[in-house]
Amino acid sequence: MPASRMEYRYLLLDVADKVATVTINRPDKGNALAPDVLEEAASMFSALGRREDVHAIVFTGGEKYFSAGFDLNEIRKLEKASNEAYTALFHRAYRAVLFCPQPVICAVGGPAIAGGFDLTMMCDIRYASTRAKFGQREIVLALTPIMDPLWRIVGLGRAKEVALTGRIYNAQEAERMGYVSQVFPEGELLASVEKIARAMAASDRTALVETKRLSNQLLNHDLDGAMRVQEWLFRSFIGSEENHQRIDALQAQLAAARRK
Template identity: 70%
Template sequence: MDFKYLILSTEGRVATLTINRPEKGNALSPSVLEEITLAFNSLNERQDINVIVLTGGEKYFSAGFDLNEIRKIEKISNEEYIELFHRAYRAIMFCQQPVICAVGGLAIAGGFDLSLMCDIRYASEKAKFGQREILLSLTPVLDPLWRIIGLGRAREVTLTGRIYDALEAEKMGYVSKIFPEGKLLDSVNEIAQNMAGYDRRCLVETKQLSNRVLNEDLESSMQIQKWLFRSFMGSEDNHKRIDELQKKLISGCRR
């Protein structure tokens, strides 16, 4: 795939997708959104890729909507642009592989929403987050935000439009871990490589499970989890990985 605004690289079973529009702070133009959708739809079909990392590099993530593009839009002709956003959002959220977001700088408005669609978020200590739609007389993407940080905190984020630093984002549970400036991508790649070494089908099923149980009552969730657990326990890969783990434990005890 040839992209103008994205850089796609692969290492082992990890694909890293980097938004590359630094002169605009990685702002989300229609072309950027189309390329994101195309990239994730393509990666979704690749059996050799177990984990995807979405980033903007060490300095940026995305400053949000390309305001020059939005300024051209009239209410009667906004449907196509809105669809571009939601196709990109859905391509990330419903991609079968786990998606890790590595935020090195601003993740604002549409950039925040892109990070929201990922399964795990890591940040540089210089990262900043804000769902700023309210400042532009736009309504926010409240779901899945409230599922991640709770309804009360999600209301604060969306209604105030304020910007949070990485530490605040970590405290509210939006970011899983903060890394020193300049160390983000190497640290996230190490995590992704470890994850990518796990059974691919188990990774995919676990991601699907995390989405499915949100809409079930407790009894139904327990039944789904029991059935899924049974489908993996006793498999050839399960036995193989038990043997490998036991060998590592024995080797560690002998040192």
């Protein structure tokens, strides 16, 4: 089933075991984000969100890059009085990833800088290889950066440091600040993340989608309201046929393990 009707030049798509792997494929430019790349990202993630056979998505640039960020040659052509369409395109791509219904796992194999860093920020979970680097470089280019959802991931104080210094962080630093969940040896990232994604995708799709939605909504509630939302959502799933089937399967696995 194709991701959408448009032809993709800069994004590769593979779907297997309920996992869609989206790979930015512009290696001659360090996977820089030209307008066509952003158009494709917005289209593909919107289409994947409608696919019932996709439970989880891996977003990557491969083992060597994620994305070097804005295509500076394209940015340099812009004028302040006529930048609206380009700015809207960036944010349409960002929102397509951020609000994609299924969990989006980012596998960062190399530099994720400026707009490339912003794309990793839109994902739900980030994993990196030891060669990965992260930097929100907008301030260096006299641009304002995206602070939200960055502050939700690493906290406001650290987000201010990332945004205001524009410095480059290595994978270990990104892991220590909580931006990256785990760092894998160079060359082992994609296989490791695919294994994680397949395990996640084995879960019920609706439960995955609603859990992601819940995580995005909770900051808008006070503690009492959050607890009520979570109670209601849990009640919507417990006792369902899918819940019963999975309990039966788990109990059968446990019984078989005890007999060994």
